[in-house]
Amino acid sequence: MSKLLRHFIKPLRSIPRSARRNVTGLALLLLLAGSAVGDQPWESLHGEVGRGEVVPLDTILDWLEAHYIGDVLEVEMEREGGYVEYEIKLLGPQGQVVEFEFDGHNGQLMSIEGVRINDMRR
DSSP states (O other): OGGGGTTOOOOGGGSOHHHHHHHHHHHHHHHHTTSEETTEEHHHHHHHHHTTSSOOHHHHHHHHHHHBOOEEEEEEEEEETTEEEEEEEEEOTTSOEEEEEEETTTOOEEEEESSSGGGGBO
């Protein structure tokens, strides 16, 4: 799924906050368009976000922007069983790539992998 977003690399900070909600919604749509999430179509995930069962992507991106310096390189959403997880890769100021994993149901940061992570903290 992430291959759809590889060409959607745009520095997150360069997008005005007022327009970012539309961009992240489009990013999620691009991520899910034409593919199934598990054995459910993407419309099902959209409904879960609408009902508050899954955290919207823009909420996760807002948290990342508030806590870390970097540009979004890739966004992935995975589902196994009923569990939803967001994986987001940021390009840091020193060229480091750091991957963040979030619980899709409550938005909690689950893990961070990469080098010079502390250099990216705000």
